[in-house]
Amino acid sequence: MILLIDAGNTRVKIAWQAPGSQWRGAAPLSLTHAELPGLAARLDFTPRRILASNVAGGAMRDALERICQTAWRLPIQWHDARDGHDQLLNSYRQPARLGADRWLGLLGLLRHLRGDPAWQAGAPCILASFGTATTLDTLAWQIQPDGTRRAAFIGGLILPGAALMARSLSQGTADLPLAQGDPVDFPTDTEAAIASGIAAAQIGALLRQRQRAARAYPGVPPLLFVSGGDWPRVQEELRTALEHTDPGPAAQPPRWLDSPVLDGLACLANQEDFKTGFRRPR
Ligand SMILES: Nc1ncnc2c1ncn2[C@@H]1O[C@H](COP(=O)(O)OP(=O)(O)O)[C@@H](O)[C@H]1O
Numbered sequence: 061m062i063l064l065i066d067a068g069n070t071r072v073k074i075a076w077q078a079p080g081s082q083w084r085g086a087a088p089l090s091l092t093h094a095e096l097p098g099l100a101a102r103l104d105f106t107p108r109r110i111l112a113s114n115v116a117g118g119a120m121r122d123a124l125e126r127i128c129q130t131a132w133r134l135p136i137q138w139h140d141a142r143d144g145h146d147q148l149l150n151s152y153r154q155p156a157r158l159g160a161d162r163w164l165g166l167l168g169l170l171r172h173l174r175g176d177p178a179w180q181a182g183a184p185c186i187l188a189s190f191g192t193a194t195t196l197d198t199l200a201w202q203i204q205p206d207g208t209r210r211a212a213f214i215g216g217l218i219l220p221g222a223a224l225m226a227r228s229l230s231q232g233t234a235d236l237p238l239a240q241g242d243p244v245d246f247p248t249d250t251e252a253a254i255a256s257g258i259a260a261a262q263i264g265a266l267l268r269q270r271q272r273a274a275r276a277y278p279g280v281p282p283l284l285f286v287s288g289g290d291w292p293r294v295q296e297e298l299r300t301a302l303e304h305t306d307p308g309p310a311a312q313p314p315r316w317l318d319s320p321v322l323d324g325l326a327c328l329a330n331q332e333d334f335k336t337g338f339r340r341p342r
């Protein structure tokens with residue numbers, strides 16, 4: 061088995077795939093950072109290779125390397141925004157500075173877009189990841205000087221994630237609680253006021269990107285893909301918002317991806333010309 065690890069700032073997502081298979085297996089495990097030392101005990105196989113991405117810092121990288129060495133005597137093949145450029149163009153001013161999870165998530169998304177008629181017809185595509193931070197990244201076709209077209213990451217937003225927004229309000233004020241409520245149209249208590257404000261900020265940002273993508277790539281309405289642990293907190297807000305906007309007859313509902321980052325790693329694991337392993341991340 062090939063073990064795939066996506067270390068985020070709050071949780072570490074883990075999946076596996078049989079060598080040579082196109083898709084990883086069942087829904088990923090999601091562990092807190094504190095649960096990581098118990099990783100090997102949760103798996104009923106010995107991995108042959110380990111691919112990982114990390115945006116949670118050097119201590120996380122060292123911990124993962126130690127855990128994998130101790131359990132299986134295996135090094136980790138680290139991946140980040142320096143990989144996969146044969147599949148996707150990166151418009152970031154400093155491409156390697158793009159978060160590893162954002163880039164690998166887009167590589168993973170590309171696999172889901174293969175053969176999608178709207179994407180093939182020129183629709184831009186937004187990947188909304190509601191994690192510790194929320195990232196809203198857009199893919200679109202770019203015409204090359206030789207007249208061919210290539211899929212490109214054209215840019216994206218970073219904002220505090222829903223849980224982080226809630227924590228910052230409670231930590232940065234004297235009187236606000238750590239709110240748990242559900243979003244409503246006209247909140248009449250503090251919990252609902254906070255929950256609704258956060259959901260509005262998250263989904264407002266997504267609708268902004270959708271509007272900008274539709275304007276930049278007219279013709280076929282943008283496709284929306286959503287992922288991340290805080291999706292349940294904002295899901296209803298997006299449903300309501302989309303009900304009240306007119307995206308045109310061809311618009312499709314948002315599609316959920318349980319872990320595009322792991323899909324991106326699975327895609328790199330499959331590449332026959334894969335030669336980038338054993339590099340340590342920055
Ligand atoms: N099992 C869980 N229990 C409670 N909250 C969870 C759980 N899994 C995810 N979350 C929520 O999802 C967020 C983390 O999402 P995730 O996509 O894993 O982020 P990251 O990749 O930044 O670690 C947390 O802020 C938390 O609110």
Ligand SMILES: CC(C)(COP(=O)(O)O)[C@@H](O)C(=O)NCCC(=O)O
Nearest residue numbers: 068069115157158159162191192193
């Ligand atoms: C934006 C992020 C913090 C998101 O991390 P996450 O919420 O998934 O843990 C991460 O992708 C990151 O550290 N990015 C580097 C900066 C950039 O992408 O421009």
